[in-house]
Amino acid sequence: xxxxxxxxxxxxxxxxxxxxxxxxxxxxxxxxxxDLDALAARRxxxxxxxxxxxxxxxxxxxxxxxxDVGWMAxxxxxxALADAGLSGPDVDVLIWASALPANHVRPPDPDRAxxxxxxxxxxxxxxxxxxxxxxxxxxxxxxxxxxxxxGCATMFTAIRTARALIAADPHxxxxxxxxxxxxxxxxxxxxMYNVISDAAAAVVVSRDCPRDVIVADHRTSNGYYWDPVARxxxxxxxxxPTSRAVVAELLAKADLPPAAVxxxxxxxxxxxxxxxxxxxxxxxxxxxxxxxxxPFGHTLLVDNFIxxxxxxxxxxxxPGARLLLFxxxxxxxxxxxxxxx
Amino acid sequence: MARHILITGGTGALGPPLIARVLAHDADTHVHAxxxxxxxxxxxxxxxxxxxxxxxxxxxARLHPVAGNVRSPGLGIDSSVAADLVRRAxxxxxxxxxxxxxxxPDDQRATNVAGTAHALDFAARCPRLTQFVFVSTTCVAGTRxxxxxxxxxxxxxxxxxxxxxxxxxxxxxxxxxxxxxRIVRLSTVAGDARTGQCRxxxxxxxxxxxxxxxxxxxxxxxxxxxLDIISTQTAVDALARAxxxxxxxxxxxxxxxxxxxxxVADVLDLLIAEFAARxxxxxxGQLARPDLVDAVTFxxxxxxxxxxxxxLLSRVLDSVEAxxxxxxxxxxxxTTRGRQxxxxxxxxxxxxxxxxxxxxxxxxxxxxSHASAPQTAxxxxxxxxxxxx
Numbered sequence: 176x177x178x179x180x181x182x183x184x185x186x187x188x189x190x191x192x193x194x195x196x197x198x199x200x201x202x203x204x205x206x207x208x209x210d211l212d213a214l215a216a217r218r219x220x221x222x223x224x225x226x227x228x229x230x231x232x233x234x235x236x237x238x239x240x241x242x243d244v245g246w247m248a249x250x251x252x253x254x255a256l257a258d259a260g261l262s263g264p265d266v267d268v269l270i271w272a273s274a275l276p277a278n279h280v281r282p283p284d285p286d287r288a289x290x291x292x293x294x295x296x297x298x299x300x301x302x303x304x305x306x307x308x309x310x311x312x313x314x315x316x317x318x319x320x321x322x323x324x325x326g327c328a329t330m331f332t333a334i335r336t337a338r339a340l341i342a343a344d345p346h347x348x349x350x351x352x353x354x355x356x357x358x359x360x361x362x363x364x365x366x367m368y369n370v371i372s373d374a375a376a377a378v379v380v381s382r383d384c385p386r387d388v389i390v391a392d393h394r395t396s397n398g399y400y401w402d403p404v405a406r407x408x409x410x411x412x413x414x415x416p417t418s419r420a421v422v423a424e425l426l427a428k429a430d431l432p433p434a435a436v437x438x439x440x441x442x443x444x445x446x447x448x449x450x451x452x453x454x455x456x457x458x459x460x461x462x463x464x465x466x467x468x469x470p471f472g473h474t475l476l477v478d479n480f481i482x483x484x485x486x487x488x489x490x491x492x493x494p495g496a497r498l499l500l501f502x503x504x505x506x507x508x509x510x511x512x513x514x515x516x
Numbered sequence: 517m518a519r520h521i522l523i524t525g526g527t528g529a530l531g532p533p534l535i536a537r538v539l540a541h542d543a544d545t546h547v548h549a550x551x552x553x554x555x556x557x558x559x560x561x562x563x564x565x566x567x568x569x570x571x572x573x574x575x576x577a578r579l580h581p582v583a584g585n586v587r588s589p590g591l592g593i594d595s596s597v598a599a600d601l602v603r604r605a606x607x608x609x610x611x612x613x614x615x616x617x618x619x620x621p622d623d624q625r626a627t628n629v630a631g632t633a634h635a636l637d638f639a640a641r642c643p644r645l646t647q648f649v650f651v652s653t654t655c656v657a658g659t660r661x662x663x664x665x666x667x668x669x670x671x672x673x674x675x676x677x678x679x680x681x682x683x684x685x686x687x688x689x690x691x692x693x694x695x696x697x698r699i700v701r702l703s704t705v706a707g708d709a710r711t712g713q714c715r716x717x718x719x720x721x722x723x724x725x726x727x728x729x730x731x732x733x734x735x736x737x738x739x740x741x742x743l744d745i746i747s748t749q750t751a752v753d754a755l756a757r758a759x760x761x762x763x764x765x766x767x768x769x770x771x772x773x774x775x776x777x778x779x780v781a782d783v784l785d786l787l788i789a790e791f792a793a794r795x796x797x798x799x800x801g802q803l804a805r806p807d808l809v810d811a812v813t814f815x816x817x818x819x820x821x822x823x824x825x826x827x828l829l830s831r832v833l834d835s836v837e838a839x840x841x842x843x844x845x846x847x848x849x850x851t852t853r854g855r856q857x858x859x860x861x862x863x864x865x866x867x868x869x870x871x872x873x874x875x876x877x878x879x880x881x882x883x884x885s886h887a888s889a890p891q892t893a894x895x896x897x898x899x900x901x902x903x904x905x
Contacts, residue, residue, distance in 0.1 A: 222825075229823055368824045399802035408731060408828040409803075415733045415817065416804035447820045454813045455734075 196384030199259025231446035247375035255377035263313035326504025376477035433457035525611030536570030586631030617838035712874030719839035774851035
């Protein structure tokens, strides 16, 4: 097998030399929506509805039997492939991302045929969601894998892994990253003052991408905060200085000042916190991108991609604009990436 | 001829070391220390025990606790006792104050303003009085910036907290007095220069505590803002010397680090190095250094925390928000006159190290008692904070 020579132009790295970018983006929310009063009536939030409204929340999208993790993931994956002008057989690597361990495994089949299998309970742990999705999409050439244990930053890690695979292996051209999470039925919808929606997103990461090229990415993981219950206050305190430091490192990697960022794509957490972060980073708060997107609460993985999906259709954002995406995930990991639109 | 110094605030944070210093300096000096009733125990007993630690038992014969309360007319002193005191007093050193930044405004006014008026009224009755010394604070400069002169201030644009305003109001009363009068403005007293001990942890110490825990993500401060701190020894030496030397008319001075005050950023760097020596989390870089931020950023952050009503972070804010925002208004205190009252300026690095070490070793307990095992940033916190002094 002949491999192409390593021809890097000045200033390029293997990561940047292939113009690896986001060829297709899609985000999906389940149709069922519960407003804050409905969530409170069902005791699915702890804080008062008006307090949560003050943080910018209006309610939560909640999965149901017909619109579960699998449905959301498959729908998002198909839309992202279509956005990229691709189909299942074009996918070289399929990466599944979930923040919650339970969402990495398909639920047991209640209608399983055949005699009872004593090993079924153990073997059901291997009903991997990524294998199921590969089958659903017809991505028969794809290598299937998953990433996890980075909370809300897991999707960023899927994309970072995709980028690295493309840079390292000339035979990998298209990586489909699919992130999906739904809280267990009846679970609290409030986590650290954020109202949580179920959702999925899919991103096709491709070589020689004409738009939304990944200029740089940076993250830090800090195991000191591995227990979010015990370290709750410490996490809230660490969030801002660590976020600022991660973004500063990201921009340093890209050799760009904060003023070069045209849009900051947030997550759906407490809106006021983004004003604080923007000031710490040195970005005008007017560059925080929020719409046109209906309020969706905070999803575990896909907030930034909900905004990115909208931005890609927004004529007000010109080609070449630099987009900064940032997120934090329990575990803990702070992650950022810079795109050239 | 024997001197008789009436001291208010004798049971306060600086009281015992000040009394000890005065007694040790001159064998002919008697100290009459106003002591208000305590919830438990005889204040005289507590005062004697505290002074004996520093001054020695021989000096105790010249210490005369006097039951009273600055909030009351006549300082709340029994009339027969007061009559004798009025006849003897040669100096009235008024140090009593409510220094809790978050105390109810009425409490602060009653102690800091009305209490000062009562002290002045008492002084006016003393025929042998050679001077009135008022212990004030450099914080009366409020939100002024730049070089702060050793003189009475016009009312500043704003105060960081109500405590500052009450002390400014009290200075106005003192300045109206006829006769030799000193206003001694103390900077933030961090603790004993050698042992780091502070009798009553205040906002500075609680800020250290929360910083050590990794619970202060940002400090509102101008980039080169100084943090003016002095040792207990500097404060006490200056006050004792002030009581020794009556001025001509009104004299205002700053007992402060002044131009030698370190920058907040440098103090943070030093503290973090000290934290790392005690805490694996700091040593390994797992806890983040707080950012210095402007007022708008801090206000946004503070408002967000308040809305969450998170109990621990709300408590942290309660401890620090009346103190830290003062760092947004960088200022340097002129110390030309104040410097004449005490030894050369403190070594701030040694002072900060010793104060932090003492706080950490005693788990930030009042009176420096060893309340529990030494704290590290990895251990759960015992809920024992008493905010303010």
